[in-house]
Amino acid sequence: MELPVPLSTSCLALLFLFSVSEPAAANTPPHHPGATEIKHVTNATVGFNRYDDKKVAIAFYDSLQLQQFGLSKQAWLFAFKGYEKLLKKGTISNPDIITICDFSLSSRKKRLFIIDLRQGELILNTYVAHGRKSGAEYARKFSNRTSSHQSSLGFYVTRNTYYGEHGLSLKIEGLDRGFNDNAGRRNIVIHGSEYVGDDFIQENKFMGRSFGCPAVPADQTTDIVNVIKNGSCFFIYYPEKKYIAKSKILNG
Numbered sequence: 400m401e402l403p404v405p406l407s408t409s410c411l412a413l414l415f416l417f418s419v420s421e422p423a424a425a426n427t428p429p430h431h432p433g434a435t436e437i438k439h440v441t442n443a444t445v446g447f448n449r450y451d452d453k454k455v456a457i458a459f460y461d462s463l464q465l466q467q468f469g470l471s472k473q474a475w476l477f478a479f480k481g482y483e484k485l486l487k488k489g490t491i492s493n494p495d496i497i498t499i500c501d502f503s504l505s506s507r508k509k510r511l512f513i514i515d516l517r518q519g520e521l522i523l524n525t526y527v528a529h530g531r532k533s534g535a536e537y538a539r540k541f542s543n544r545t546s547s548h549q550s551s552l553g554f555y556v557t558r559n560t561y562y563g564e565h566g567l568s569l570k571i572e573g574l575d576r577g578f579n580d581n582a583g584r585r586n587i588v589i590h591g592s593e594y595v596g597d598d599f600i601q602e603n604k605f606m607g608r609s610f611g612c613p614a615v616p617a618d619q620t621t622d623i624v625n626v627i628k629n630g631s632c633f634f635i636y637y638p639e640k641k642y643i644a645k646s647k648i649l650n651g
Contacts, residue, residue, distance in 0.1 A: 456480075459519070468524050470512050474501045474636040481554045481648045482632045490556055490574065492630030498557075500527050500613055502538040502550065502637040506606035511615065513626060522626060527615055528595045531608035538637060543573075543581045548610045551579035551587065552642045555633040560624055565590035566617075569624045571633055575646050579635070587611050589633075591620030 456479040460472055478499045485491050495517045504510040511527035514520070529538035532548040542549035553575030560569050568590040573579030579587075593599065594607025596616035607614075613635065615623055627633065643649065 459516075463514070463519065463521050465512070465521065468512070468521065469504055469508055469510065470499065470501055471503055471636075473638065474499055474503065474634075477636060477643070477649060478632075478634040481634060481646075484648055484651065485554065485556070485574065485632060491632050493557070493627075494631075496522075496627050496631040498627050498631065498633045500633075500635040502529055502533075502552075502635060505536050506538075506608075507536065507600055511613070513623065523619070523623065525616060525619055525623075526595050526597075526600070526606060527613050528592065528606055528609045529613075530611040533608070533611075535608075536605035541578075541637065541639060541642075542611075543578055545581060545585050547585075550611055550613070550635060551575075551582060551585075552635050552637055552639060553578040553646060554648050555579065555582065555635070557589075557627050557629065557631045557633055560628055563588075563590070565592060565614075567591070567620055567624055569628055575642075575648055578642055578646060585611060587613075589613055589615060589620075589624065589627075591615055591617035593617050 453476070456476055457472075459479075460466070460470075460475050465475060466472065478497060482491070482497050486494055495515055497514050497516060499512045499514070501510045501512065506526070506529060509524045509526055511523070511525050512521065513523040515522050530547070530549040532542075533540050533550045538550055540549055541552045543551050551573060553573065555571040555573050558570040558572055560567060562568070568588045570588050571582060573582035573587070590612060592607065592609070592614040595614050596618065600606060613633075
C-alpha cells in the first residue's frame with residue numbers, strides 16, 4: 400500500500416482556519432517513550448488544536464488517508480466526538496494520543512489505530528483481539544457483565560502499567576456507564592499475547608481471542624503501552640445501535 404502524503408495545501412488551509420493559536424512552547428513535538436521503535440506510517444505536516452468541528456475531523460481523516468488503512472469514517476467521527484467531550488471535562492491528561500479499536504473489521508485485519516493528534520500522524524496500525532464470546536473472526540456481541548468473556552464497547556481512559564501474567568500490561572478505566580464501566584472489576588486491560596500477530600494469523604483462520612481484553616501483539620506491547628499510557632483516550636467501536644443511541648458520552 401502506498402503511504403499517505405503530507406497534507407495538501409487545501410487541507411492545511413482548512414486546519415489553519417479552525418486551529419487555535421498557542422504559545423510557541425506548546426507546539427514542541429511531545430516525546431513518547433518507545434516512539435522511536437514504532438514505524439511512523441505517515442508524516443502529515445501539521446496537527447490541529449481545536450477538536451469541536453466536524454469539518455476539521457473529516458479533513459484530518461482524509462489527510463491521513465485513514466480509509467486506506469481500514470479505519471471507517473464513522474468510527475473516527477464517533478471517536479473524535481467523544482474525545483472532544485472528555486477533553487473538555489478534563490478526563491484526559493494525555494491529550495495528544497487517541498487509540499481506536501475498530502471492531503467492525505475482521506480480526507484478520509489490522510484494526511487498532513494509534514493516532515498522534517498534535518503531530519498529525521498515524522503512529523501505529525496493528526492487530527487487536529476481541530473477547531472469545533464476542534464472536535469468532537468478527538466481534539458481534541458485547542457485554543459489560545463480569546465473566547461474560549465479551550468485549551465492551553465505548554470510551555476508556557488509559558491508566559498505569561503493571562506486570563502480570565501476560566507481562567507488561569496497561570490498566571484502562573471504562574467511562575461509558577452501562578457499557579464498559581465494569582472494566583476494572585472484570586480486569587479488562589491491554590496486554591500482549593502470542594495469539595495476536597502476523598505469525599499467528601499465518602497458521603490460523605482468524606486471530607486468537609481473549610477473555611474480553613483488547614490484547615495486542617506481544618512483540619509490540621512495550622511500544623504500544625509506553626505511547627498510550629497515563630491518561631489517553633481509548634475507544635472500542637462497533638456500529639451497535641443500542642450503544643450509539645444510549646452512550647451518554649456520544650449523546651450527552
